[in-house]
Amino acid sequence: MPCGSEGGDGSSGHPGFALRLTIRNRRLGAFQHNTASVITPARNAAKGVRVMRRRLLTALLLSSALVLPCAPAQAQTVAELQRQINELKAMIKAQAEAQGRGPRGATLRQATARNTDAGTFPAAGRPKESAIGQPAAPAQVPHRFAIDEPETWYDALVPPAPQLLADDPSRAGRPKTWFERLSLRGYTQLRGNEFLSGDDTAPAGLSRLRSVHDSGITDRNNFTFRRVRLVLQGDIHERVFIYIQPDFAVNVSNQAGSESRQHYTQLRDAYADVFLDDERRTRLRFGQQKVPYGWENLQSSQNRLTLDRSDAINSAVPGERDIGISFYYTPWHVQRIWDRLAKGGQKLFGNYGAFGVGIYNGQTINRVEANNDLMTVVMATWPFELDGLGEAFRGQVLEVGGSAYRNRFRPEATFGSTTTLGNAYDDERVGLHAILYPQPFGLQADWNWGRGPEWDPIARAVQTKPLQGGYVQAMYKVDHSPVGPFMPYIRWQTYDGGWKVATNAPRLETDELELGIEFQPIKSVELTLAYANMKRREANSGRLGRAEGELFRGQLQINY
Numbered sequence: 257m258p259c260g261s262e263g264g265d266g267s268s269g270h271p272g273f274a275l276r277l278t279i280r281n282r283r284l285g286a287f288q289h290n291t292a293s294v295i296t297p298a299r300n301a302a303k304g305v306r307v308m309r310r311r312l313l314t315a316l317l318l319s320s321a322l323v324l325p326c327a328p329a330q331a332q333t334v335a336e337l338q339r340q341i342n343e344l345k346a347m348i349k350a351q352a353e354a355q356g357r358g359p360r361g362a363t364l365r366q367a368t369a370r371n372t373d374a375g376t377f378p379a380a381g382r383p384k385e386s387a388i389g390q391p392a393a394p395a396q397v398p399h400r401f402a403i404d405e406p407e408t409w410y411d412a413l414v415p416p417a418p419q420l421l422a423d424d425p426s427r428a429g430r431p432k433t434w435f436e437r438l439s440l441r442g443y444t445q446l447r448g449n450e451f452l453s454g455d456d457t458a459p460a461g462l463s464r465l466r467s468v469h470d471s472g473i474t475d476r477n478n479f480t481f482r483r484v485r486l487v488l489q490g491d492i493h494e495r496v497f498i499y500i501q502p503d504f505a506v507n508v509s510n511q512a513g514s515e516s517r518q519h520y521t522q523l524r525d526a527y528a529d530v531f532l533d534d535e536r537r538t539r540l541r542f543g544q545q546k547v548p549y550g551w552e553n554l555q556s557s558q559n560r561l562t563l564d565r566s567d568a569i570n571s572a573v574p575g576e577r578d579i580g581i582s583f584y585y586t587p588w589h590v591q592r593i594w595d596r597l598a599k600g601g602q603k604l605f606g607n608y609g610a611f612g613v614g615i616y617n618g619q620t621i622n623r624v625e626a627n628n629d630l631m632t633v634v635m636a637t638w639p640f641e642l643d644g645l646g647e648a649f650r651g652q653v654l655e656v657g658g659s660a661y662r663n664r665f666r667p668e669a670t671f672g673s674t675t676t677l678g679n680a681y682d683d684e685r686v687g688l689h690a691i692l693y694p695q696p697f698g699l700q701a702d703w704n705w706g707r708g709p710e711w712d713p714i715a716r717a718v719q720t721k722p723l724q725g726g727y728v729q730a731m732y733k734v735d736h737s738p739v740g741p742f743m744p745y746i747r748w749q750t751y752d753g754g755w756k757v758a759t760n761a762p763r764l765e766t767d768e769l770e771l772g773i774e775f776q777p778i779k780s781v782e783l784t785l786a787y788a789n790m791k792r793r794e795a796n797s798g799r800l801g802r803a804e805g806e807l808f809r810g811q812l813q814i815n816y
Contacts, residue, residue, distance in 0.1 A: 463796070481505035525577065613634050651695050660685065686704065725752060764795060768788060
């Protein structure tokens with residue numbers, strides 16, 4: 257029988273029921289009075305949805321109080337109302353979980369890299385980081401509930417809609433901006449060369465001690481900028497990566513008589529990688545890029561241990577770059593080995609794939625194509641883990657490989673007092689490389705054979721002639737010391753062949769021993785000190801013989 261009916265269980269046997277009913281009604285009246293007093297004129301101006309939520313919840317609580325069976329007066333206390341509200345919350349939560357849908361109609365879904373824009377897959381061997389920090393998702397704050405504050409009821413009873421994974425939790429699905437997709441980095445190399453002895457000068461017609469890799473080796477030079485590089489790179493699409501690198505320390509000749517001018521800007525790299533699979537193991541590269549010939553040529557000057565590349569390997573592609581198209585493939589287990597080596601601080605050659613093939617103009621970097629022929633290149637390299645050879649080889653990796661190319665090259669030639677492009681000459685090579693990564697002792701070698709354009713002083717003309725040369729290098733890696741990580745090294749190099757990018761493709765005859773050490777007191781600073789004993793023929797068809805000498809060389813590299 258409803259509460260308040262005469263003769264029912266709510267009145268018989270309970271003296272003072274009228275008094276208890278009066279107390280309950282007074283409490284209910286006070287509760288309604290407090291609810292009405294909370295809704296101030298400012299809240300009346302709020303959205304109609306919020307007012308409706310409070311009224312619906314108030315009606316829900318009042319109706320539940322009227323339809324519940326009669327009970328002793330102590331059951332109609334605030335504690336009993338709190339218990340009923342908790343039961344209602346549990347029912348709503350259970351219903352939402354059973355339906356797999358939030359009460360506000362937002363469908364739950366699994367957040368993955370494929371259905372969000374939270375990031376893209378990093379390029380193989382090239383971990384990608386956003387240019388700016390991503391906003392952290394706010395921590396989940398428990399909703400406060402107070403029985404005398406109706407505005408807290410809805411959020412406490414109804415769970416919020418799930419937040420989808422996105423770059424910015426407050427703006428679901430917001431695409432990344434250009435400055436989040438691209439990053440800027442670079443490095444600067446400051447050089448100093450000092451003659452200890454030797455042929456820093458020579459009479460006309462005889463070679464002076466000079467290097468094709470460092471114009472700072474002269475009889476009147478102190479400090480030079482060897483490289484000032486900036487790299488703009490990033491993923492502009494899940495399957496497209498771009499890389500642009502200028503150099504701000506290029507020398508230009510014939511600007512004021514015979515004196516060169518320094519610190520001009522020149523484009524070094526400008527290419528795009530288009531990935532053919534989701535894992536980024538296979539890719540096509542379009543643009544001005546490094547030609548995949550010679551392990552040392554592919555290794556960045558920022559990572560290379562020695563101050564300069566060897567004459568024998570670099571003479572194949574001086575400047576290391578050309579415009580063309582490359583195809584690279586890297587098996588996953590090869591990439592796993594390279595990733596482990598990179599994490600251990602090894603100086604890798606950069607990820608140019610375990611297998612590569614490409615076609616290029618063939619006139620080397622920043623030169624106009626001079627014939628209707630293409631340079632074709634193939635390369636393969638493979639790292640072997642040596643753990644199976646015993647405890648002494650645990651963690652050691654030996655990488656071996658080779659490369660080859662075929663080309664037709666037109667060097668600049670002098671005809672009387674005029675210098676212009678000469679005839680095209682066969683330019684073909686094959687090379688081998690091997691690297692035992694220093695852990696802590698390491699070895700490295702590159703060697704190549706072939707033929708190419710070279711000046712013949714007897715015939716006084718450029719001819720196709722045989723060439724050969726390479727280098728052997730040993731190093732020892734120390735990771736912890738009072739001055740930070742350091743690595744001493746020793747390298748011997750030799751080369752007999754032409755330098756095709758100089759006027760008349762003069763012959764080089766190089767024998768050089770370099771002993772040095774690289775320090776890295778902090779991550780952003782590298783200091784290399786070296787002693788070199790050189791025997792070189794100057795890259796000038798008008799000078800004969802070989803020059804000899806000893807130099808002290810130093811380089812400070814700043815990474816940023």
